[in-house]
Amino acid sequence: MFITVTLSLLEGFLGTIKLFGLTLIFALPLGLIISFGSMSKIAFIRYPVKFLIWIIRGTPLLLQLLIIYYGPGIVFSNNIWGSGEGGRFIAALVAFVINYACYFSEIYRGGIQSIPIGQYEAGDVLGMTKTQIFFKVILLQVVKRIVPPMSNEIITLVKDTSLARVIAVYEIIWNGQTFIKSAGIIWPLFYTGVFYLIFSGGLTLLFRYIEKKLDFFR
Amino acid sequence: MIVLEVSNIRKNFENTEVLKDISFELAQGEALSIIGSSGSGKTTLLRCLNFLEKPDGGKIKVNGKLLYDGDDHTRFSEEEIRERRLNFGLVFQSFNLFPQYTALENVTMAPLLAAKEGKKGERDSAIIENGKALLDKMGLSDRMDNYPHQLSGGQQQRVAIARALALNPNILCFDEPTSALDPELTGEVLKVIKELSIEKTTMIIVTHEMAFARDVADKVIFMDEGVIVEQGDAREVIENPKEERTRQFLSRYSEG
Numbered sequence: 001m002f003i004t005v006t007l008s009l010l011e012g013f014l015g016t017i018k019l020f021g022l023t024l025i026f027a028l029p030l031g032l033i034i035s036f037g038s039m040s041k042i043a044f045i046r047y048p049v050k051f052l053i054w055i056i057r058g059t060p061l062l063l064q065l066l067i068i069y070y071g072p073g074i075v076f077s078n079n080i081w082g083s084g085e086g087g088r089f090i091a092a093l094v095a096f097v098i099n100y101a102c103y104f105s106e107i108y109r110g111g112i113q114s115i116p117i118g119q120y121e122a123g124d125v126l127g128m129t130k131t132q133i134f135f136k137v138i139l140l141q142v143v144k145r146i147v148p149p150m151s152n153e154i155i156t157l158v159k160d161t162s163l164a165r166v167i168a169v170y171e172i173i174w175n176g177q178t179f180i181k182s183a184g185i186i187w188p189l190f191y192t193g194v195f196y197l198i199f200s201g202g203l204t205l206l207f208r209y210i211e212k213k214l215d216f217f218r
Numbered sequence: 219m220i221v222l223e224v225s226n227i228r229k230n231f232e233n234t235e236v237l238k239d240i241s242f243e244l245a246q247g248e249a250l251s252i253i254g255s256s257g258s259g260k261t262t263l264l265r266c267l268n269f270l271e272k273p274d275g276g277k278i279k280v281n282g283k284l285l286y287d288g289d290d291h292t293r294f295s296e297e298e299i300r301e302r303r304l305n306f307g308l309v310f311q312s313f314n315l316f317p318q319y320t321a322l323e324n325v326t327m328a329p330l331l332a333a334k335e336g337k338k339g340e341r342d343s344a345i346i347e348n349g350k351a352l353l354d355k356m357g358l359s360d361r362m363d364n365y366p367h368q369l370s371g372g373q374q375q376r377v378a379i380a381r382a383l384a385l386n387p388n389i390l391c392f393d394e395p396t397s398a399l400d401p402e403l404t405g406e407v408l409k410v411i412k413e414l415s416i417e418k419t420t421m422i423i424v425t426h427e428m429a430f431a432r433d434v435a436d437k438v439i440f441m442d443e444g445v446i447v448e449q450g451d452a453r454e455v456i457e458n459p460k461e462e463r464t465r466q467f468l469s470r471y472s473e474g
C-alpha cells in the first residue's frame with residue numbers, strides 16, 4: 001500500500017511542480033514588465049496597471065481561478081481553454097501567472113524604488129550610460145533587496161498550487177484525497193504534507209544560500 | 219587662463235527661481251569656495267554644471283568651448299550630455315559610492331568602461347595602476363579591497379574623491395563634502411582637498427567650513443536666495459565682507 005500511495009503522490013507532485021515551475025517561468029519576467037508599467041511616467045499606462053494590480057491582489061486567487069476558467073465559457077459561450085485535463089491546466093496556469101506576476105511586480109517596484117537616486121546620479125556624473133548604470137550599479141542592489149520578499153512569495157506559491165484543484169487540475173492533494181474514498185485511509189494526506197515540507201525546506205535553504213552570497217555588501 | 223565661464227545662469231523649479239543670473243569665472247588651478255545659507259541654490263548650481271539639472275538660461279563655457287547655451291534649443295542626446303559632463307567631476311555630500319564594489323573597483327569602474335568603449339587609449343592595467351595611485355594619495359593604500367560599508371565616512375568620502383579624480387575632470391566640484399561626517403572625521407577629508415589645491419587642481423567647493431574656505435580657496439562666492447551677493451578674494455570676502463548680507467551670514471559662524 002505504501003508503494004502504491006507513494007507512486008500516486010509522486011505523480012500528483014509532478015503536477016504540482018509543473019504548475020509551480022511554469023508559473024515562475026512566466027510570472028517572473030511578466031512581473032518585471034508590470035512593475036515598469038506601474039512606475040511609468042505615462043498616466044495612461046500607470047493607472048490601468050495599478051488598477052489591475054489592485055484587483056488581483058485584492059481578491060482571492062481561488063476566485064480568480066474560477067472566473068478565468070468558467071468566465072470565457074459563459075461570456076462567449078465557448079470554452080477557450082479546450083476540453084479535458086490539458087485545458088484545465090492551462091486555465092490554472094494563466095490564473096497563477098497573472099496573480100503571481102502582480103505580486104512579483106510590487107516586490108520589484110519596491111526594490112527598484114528603494115535604490116537611492118544618488119546611485120544613478122553618481123553613475124551619471126561618472127559618464128556612464130543609462131544601461132551601464134542599470135546593469136553595473138542598480139541591478140545587484142535590487143536583487144539583494146528583493147531576495148527575502150521573493151523567497152516568501154515563492155514558498156507561498158508552492159502551497160498555493162493546491163488551489164488548482166477547484167477546477168480539477170490534478171496535483172498532489174487531489175491524489176492524496178482519493179485514498180480516503182477508495183481505501184478509507186487518511187495517512188496519505190499527512191504524507192502529502194511531507195512532500196510540501198521537503199520541497200519548501202529545500203527552497204528555504206536555496207534562498208538562504210543566495211542571501212549569504214549577497215552578504216558581502218550592504 | 220580661464221577654464222570656466224558661467225554667465226547669467228538661471229534655474230526655476232516650478233514657480234520659484236532658485237538661480238537668478240549667476241555669473242562667475244574660474245582660472246586654471248584656482249580653488250573657488252561657494253558659501254551661503256541652506257536653500258540659497260549652491261547645490262543646484264553644482265548640479266547645473268554637472269548636467270544633473272538643466273538650466274533655464276545662460277551659458278556655460280569650459281576652455282572656451284560652449285557646453286550649454288540657453289539660447290540654443292536643440293536637445294542634447296544622452297551621448298552629448300555624457301561627453302559634456304565629463305568636463306566636471308562631482309563629489310556628493312553623501313558619497314554615493316557603489317556598495318557592491320571595493321574601493322578600488324569604485325575608482326576604476328568608470329574609466330574601465332570608457333576604455334572598453336574605445337573612448338580612452340589607456341590600457342586596463344594602466345587604469346588600475348592609476349586607481350591605486352589615487353587611493354594611495356588619499357591615504358587609503360591599505361583599504362583598496364574594502365567594500366564601502368567597511369570604511370568610515372571619512373574614508374568613503376576620500377574614495378569618492380579618488381573616483382572623481384580618476385576621470386581627470388577639468389573642474390572638480392565638491393558639494394559640502396564634510397557635512398555628512400562626524401566632526402572628528404572632517405579633518406582628514408579637508409586635508410586631502412587642501413593637498414589638491416596645493417597641486418593646483420581646479421576646484422569648486424561648496425562648504426560651511428569658513429576657516430577652510432578662507433585658508434584654502436583662492437576665491438569665494440557668497441550666495442543668498444539664488445543670487446551671488448558678493449565674490450572676490452577668499453580672505454578678503456571672509457575677513458572684510460563689503461555687503462551687509464555677507465556680514466550677517468558670516469557673523470553666525472564667527473561665534474563658535
Ligand SMILES: Nc1ncnc2c1ncn2[C@@H]1O[C@H](COP(=O)(O)OP(=O)(O)O)[C@@H](O)[C@H]1O
Nearest residue numbers: 231232236254255256257258259260261262263
Ligand atoms: N528638485 C527640486 N524641486 C523643487 N525645488 C527644489 C529642487 N531642488 C532644490 N529645490 C529648491 O531650490 C532651492 C535651492 O536648493 P539647493 O540648491 O539645494 O540649496 P543649497 O544647496 O544652497 O542648500 C531650495 O529652496 C530648494 O527647496
Ligand SMILES: [Mg+2]
Nearest residue numbers: 260261262394
Ligand atoms: Mg546643498
